[in-house]
Every structure is written in C-alpha cells, then in structure tokens.
Amino acid sequence: MRARYAITLTIGILSCIVVAFVMDETRTVSVLSFSLRYAVPLILAAMVGIICERSGIINIGIEGQMLMSAFAGFFGAAITGNLILGTMLGVGTGMIMGALLATGAVAWKMDQIIAGTIINILATGLTSFFYAQGYVLPAITPTLRIPGLADIPLIGPVLFDNGLFTYAAILTALVLWVLLFKTIWGLRTRAVGEMPGSADTSGVNVQRMRFINVTLAGGLAGLAGAYLSIEAASNFDRGMTAGRGFTALAIMIFGAWNPIGALGAALFFGLANGVASQLQADEVIDIPQQFISMLPYVLTIVLLAIVSGRVKPPAAVGKPYEKE
Amino acid sequence: MSVTDPAQTDLGFSDPDPARAGRLPRVQAIAIPVVSVLLAFAIGGVLIWLQGVNPLYAYWVLFQNALGSSEGLIRVMEKSTPLILTGLAVTVGLRTGLFNIGAQGQLLVGAIGAAWAGYNFQLPALVHIPFAILFGMLCGAAWASIAGALRAYRSVSEVITTIMLNAVAIALVDYLASRPLKEEGQPITRTPLIADSAALPDIGIVPVGFLIALLVAIFFGWFLTRTTQGFRFNTVGMNPSAANYAGIGVRKTIFLAMAVSGALAGMGGAIETLGITGRFEPTFNAGLGFDGITIALLARANPIATIPAALLVGTLRSGAATLQFETGIEPEVVDVILALTLLFVAAPIVSRLLFRNRAQKQTSVSSGWGGA
Numbered sequence: 001m002r003a004r005y006a007i008t009l010t011i012g013i014l015s016c017i018v019v020a021f022v023m024d025e026t027r028t029v030s031v032l033s034f035s036l037r038y039a040v041p042l043i044l045a046a047m048v049g050i051i052c053e054r055s056g057i058i059n060i061g062i063e064g065q066m067l068m069s070a071f072a073g074f075f076g077a078a079i080t081g082n083l084i085l086g087t088m089l090g091v092g093t094g095m096i097m098g099a100l101l102a103t104g105a106v107a108w109k110m111d112q113i114i115a116g117t118i119i120n121i122l123a124t125g126l127t128s129f130f131y132a133q134g135y136v137l138p139a140i141t142p143t144l145r146i147p148g149l150a151d152i153p154l155i156g157p158v159l160f161d162n163g164l165f166t167y168a169a170i171l172t173a174l175v176l177w178v179l180l181f182k183t184i185w186g187l188r189t190r191a192v193g194e195m196p197g198s199a200d201t202s203g204v205n206v207q208r209m210r211f212i213n214v215t216l217a218g219g220l221a222g223l224a225g226a227y228l229s230i231e232a233a234s235n236f237d238r239g240m241t242a243g244r245g246f247t248a249l250a251i252m253i254f255g256a257w258n259p260i261g262a263l264g265a266a267l268f269f270g271l272a273n274g275v276a277s278q279l280q281a282d283e284v285i286d287i288p289q290q291f292i293s294m295l296p297y298v299l300t301i302v303l304l305a306i307v308s309g310r311v312k313p314p315a316a317v318g319k320p321y322e323k324e
Numbered sequence: 325m326s327v328t329d330p331a332q333t334d335l336g337f338s339d340p341d342p343a344r345a346g347r348l349p350r351v352q353a354i355a356i357p358v359v360s361v362l363l364a365f366a367i368g369g370v371l372i373w374l375q376g377v378n379p380l381y382a383y384w385v386l387f388q389n390a391l392g393s394s395e396g397l398i399r400v401m402e403k404s405t406p407l408i409l410t411g412l413a414v415t416v417g418l419r420t421g422l423f424n425i426g427a428q429g430q431l432l433v434g435a436i437g438a439a440w441a442g443y444n445f446q447l448p449a450l451v452h453i454p455f456a457i458l459f460g461m462l463c464g465a466a467w468a469s470i471a472g473a474l475r476a477y478r479s480v481s482e483v484i485t486t487i488m489l490n491a492v493a494i495a496l497v498d499y500l501a502s503r504p505l506k507e508e509g510q511p512i513t514r515t516p517l518i519a520d521s522a523a524l525p526d527i528g529i530v531p532v533g534f535l536i537a538l539l540v541a542i543f544f545g546w547f548l549t550r551t552t553q554g555f556r557f558n559t560v561g562m563n564p565s566a567a568n569y570a571g572i573g574v575r576k577t578i579f580l581a582m583a584v585s586g587a588l589a590g591m592g593g594a595i596e597t598l599g600i601t602g603r604f605e606p607t608f609n610a611g612l613g614f615d616g617i618t619i620a621l622l623a624r625a626n627p628i629a630t631i632p633a634a635l636l637v638g639t640l641r642s643g644a645a646t647l648q649f650e651t652g653i654e655p656e657v658v659d660v661i662l663a664l665t666l667l668f669v670a671a672p673i674v675s676r677l678l679f680r681n682r683a684q685k686q687t688s689v690s691s692g693w694g695g696a
Contacts, residue, residue: 058690060483108672113423113483113690114621118667121614125659129371246487290499297488297495301474308480318690 010264013271021154031274032158036166037232039270041066043169044224045248046255046262047176051217053257054180055210056193056316057105060116062221063245064123065097069225071127074236078135083230086137090226091219097123098218102211109320120245128238141165141231165227172220173263180259189213193314196321206321221245243297250300256311265303272299356675357622360668361636368661377651385650386643394529396642401534402600404638406431408537409592410616411623411630412544413585417482418625419548420581421561423689426471426486427589427616429493430464434590436497437463438597439604440505442518452521457536457594464590465583467493472582476575482582483689498606507603514605524599533595540591544627557581589616615641618666637662 021028045062052059059065072093077086097119104115143163150160180186188209191199196206224244229236251269255262273296279285280292369379390396410427417424424430438460445452471489474480502513524532548554559567560577568574597604615637622636623629640662644655668674 104671111688114670122663125663128656129660243491246484288499290495294492294495297491300488301485304480305478308478
C-alpha cells in the first residue's frame, strides 16, 4: 500500500515539474537546483540516522556532529589552504563525534537521547568558544559537469551539473540501500537493530557492530557538515546547522528507515522549500518572511504527524543491549 | 507488578530492572554533581590558561563580580529566575519520561504573551501581575501542548517536535513583535512597554520573581512526591505499561505533564518580561532553554536541587560579560564549562572514577521514540 502511495505521489510531482518546465524553463531549473542543494545535507544526515537506528541506536546528536564537522571542515580548509584536506578533517571530526556517541550509548549504555543531546550542547559550546572571524576559503568548490548527460533538457542542468558533495549524497543513498539489503553487513546491521539477542546467538558481536556503525555514520554527518560550511555557505557561522540534524530524523522516519525512501523524502522536502522561496521571491504570495523561514520546521512536524504509527522503527532501537 | 514508591526515589530516574531501581546513596547523589562541576571547571581552566590568562584569576573575576556586591547578587538572582523555571520544566518532563527540549520556545511564547497582557490592560497591580504571569504560563502551556498532544495521541517523539517548535517560536515571536504587537512609531522590532501595574517589584534587594521561582520549585518538590497527580507523573515515567495496568490514563498524563512543563517555561519568560526587560524584544535571552536541560540533569531531576544548580549556572552567566571585559576571555567559555558539566554529570564518567560500581541511575527518555 505504502509503495503505491509513494509511486502515485512521485508521478504526480514529476508531471507537475514537466508542466512547469514547459511553461517557464529557467525558473523551473533554478527552483529544482535550489531544491537539490537544500536536500544534500538532509540526505546525508538522514543516512546517518538510518545506519544508527537500523543498528538499534537513536542518534539525536546528528545536529552537533554536523556542527562540529562544519567547524573543523571550514577552519581546516581555510588554515591549510586545501579544500580536500578540510573536507577530510570534517569527515574525521564527524567520526570522532560518532565514536563519542557510541561510547556513551553503546559502551556505557547511557540513555541514547540524553547522550545525543550532550553531543549537541557540547558542539554548540565548543564551536562558539573557538569561533574566530577573518578566515576565508582558498577557493570555490569546483562543480562537475558530466559531459553528454548534462545536455539533456531539464534533467541535465539539474542533476548532472553539480558540486561534488551533491553527487556524493545521492550515491551514498543508493550505495547504502545496496549495503543494507544485499550484503552480509546489512543483514547483520538489521539483525542487531531488530533482534540483538538472536544476532548475538548466531555469533554477531552486537556491541562491536553497533559501535562501528555509529562511528562510521558519524563520518557521513561530517560530510554533511563539511558541505554546509565549505560548499553551501563558504563560511562558518555559529549554529549554522539550524536544526537540519533533527529534520533529517523526520525525513528518516518519513522514508521508513529505507535509504531510497529517505532520499525521496529529502528531495520532496527540498522541493517544498524551493517552491515556497520562489513564490515569495516572485511576490506571488505575500506572506511575511518569518512564515517562510518557519516552513521547514512546520513541515517537519506535519510530516511526522502524518506518518507516525504507519511506519515501524527497528524493534530494538533505543534499548541498550544486555547480554542474557 | 510492583511500582516503586516515588517518595523512595527522589531522583526520578527509572531503571528497567526493578531490583536496581531505588535511591542512590546520598554520598554519591551529592558527590557526583559536585565532582562533575569541579572537573568541568578544571578543563575550562585549561582553555583559559591556553589563552594566556591565569585561570584562578579568571574564576576569581567571575565569582567576585557575581557574588561580591549587592548589584552582583541582584544580577545573579535575576539570571537564575528563568533558569530555575526552565530547569523545573525539563525536570517535570524527565519525571514523566518526556524530554522537553523545547523550553526555549515555550519561554519565548510565554514572554511575548505576558508582554501583551502587560501593556494591553490597565488593572490594579494585585490583579494585573498574576493575570499577566498566568497568561504567559497559558501561552507556554499551549505551545508545549502541540508537542504533548502529538506525543500522547499520535506517538510522535516530543524530542523532534519540541526542537522544531523552538525554531517556529523564534520566527513567530519575531513576526508578532514586528507586525501586530509592534510598538507604534518605533523603527525597532519590539512591543510597547508594559503598564506600571504589571511590573514585578523588588522586596529590598530581592526581586519578587526570584521568590516566586523558589516557591514554585518547593511546590514541585512537594507535588511530585506527595500528591496523587505527582505519583501518576512518576509512574508513567518509570513504567508506562505498569501505569496503564494500574488504571492511570497514560496518554492524558503525558499530555498534562507536557502542558505543565510548558507552563513552567512560559512562567520563566513571563517573569523575565514583567520583572526585567519590561517589554518583549526578539533579542530576548537565547539559550535559556538549553541551560534548563543542564540544570535538570545536574539536579538529577530533583525540583529542590534545581535551585542550587540554577544559581550556579546563573552565577556563571552573569559573570561572563565581566570576564570578557577584565581578561579578554570569550564569554562562550561558560558554554563550554556547562556542556562539560552536563557531559560529566549525565555520562557515568565521574561515578566510574569515584565509585567502582556503576551505581549511577540513568534517566530514561527513549521509550517514546518511534511510537513505542
């Protein structure tokens, strides 16, 4: 049933896009590009949530993991003068933050939501304290135009003429789907998140699996953070993640803990925001700017209210594993 | 199924294993927060030292400014007032198994509500002050009830909704203060000044708002351990299925607890408006809600212990500006110290260092995740 709704919705949206494209080519392309860029950190962060929750660990600290990585990525790139080094620093910082959550939530069996909240507050404090002005990036992040494909009308300029992070985000979602559902790692991860007792009995080291997955997922949060500061803003601002880590969790739920579902949900989310800001910019709708800035947050709440109870989280999520 | 008497568990921490649920030995209950704070100060001291300032001098400036004069003491009391109330807001949630990260938004909504009630009416002070405070509480409760209703009746985790509602509240109050409730003829985004009859007075050097916050904390200390409704909150927090089995309406209790939590945060905003700022401006104290989380966990979800925890945070916050003025240290060092305090007090780091057993009870707020 769910799949049918999703397919109907997707076809509906795609036909609207085609109609819009026929009516106004440049605007449609610019709205879609905006939407995709808006969705990039959400896609990556939603994947973090999926890996963690599929392993049985709630990660409410994605926001803080992204913020720390955005910080490390930007200042790393600005000081070393190398964007790649900065990005790697961001990813590394994300993994350290992931390991921190894993230490609290897996090794120490803390309440997972409290462990994640500590990460968020710690990240806010540290990045505000060490924040410094006057740093600039050595270069603009390059875009990669895929020859041939980029010349297709509508699809080309939107999908195949992007920054590297955008490709990375979409690839991550697709690869994660394969990993989760077609590999031994995926089977074990899902087992650890659904029935850790049975997984343990069949020889999977539950604690180690969870620890490693949460740490690796932190690396993706790091990539999302590096995207925000290095590519999207070319700057670091205090609190620049602006709730995206939490929105990503709503997207994860809306996508039913499935990477492809979450990819679709994140794109839908980006599109809603892209259309709203274009309407506002064209003065088609005259609503105060504050209501436009509320939109992503209100939409998150509405999505959660609609979808909750219809999708089931991994059975063991939030419960520390105690060996019988 | 046995339900532990909440009077026996002044920590409000539930434990999945009933045999282990119970009171933490008093020595540990006091030692863990104290050592956590000291450890956080030590690491904060290293950060200060790395900036080329003697940490002992910096801390002396911080505390001397806050506690060394009557003006300093007044400032500490003023700063601590909303902190006690947001700390209580988080505490009531934790006791009921809810994690209200939205105290910030509820506080803002309560503050602008109280500002409106304060300037829009002309009443005798004895009526006006309680009316404005109650109206602020009502606004905070209504705001929290969005998350409360979604959690109770649609099984949506309050963790995400309350944090989203924070962002919505920031935009909403900014809109209200810049359009419908704006002071006319002023270029600045702010509401008109409240009427004199709505302003909270001082008794000697003690702000009345501070006294109200103390009384509310004591009231909740009594309420959560000695009343039937408090018992319901605790029981739902410790074991929702046992609560359901015992005939407690779990959904109704969750909804009510969230509304009470929001009312407390709203009260914090109302008192801040009526006692200190006198009007609502969007630059209104950001971050108070997150300090509430630190305070509630530092106080181990005990309403009375919220008072010293809030006083500590209030002292640091009120001294931070002077610290920067005197030593050049960024005031955000206080954020780092508080975050580290939270880390040490909530993670079993200190309890492992001090006491070999893993005696520290864990607050459990993860049960509502994903509609369990």
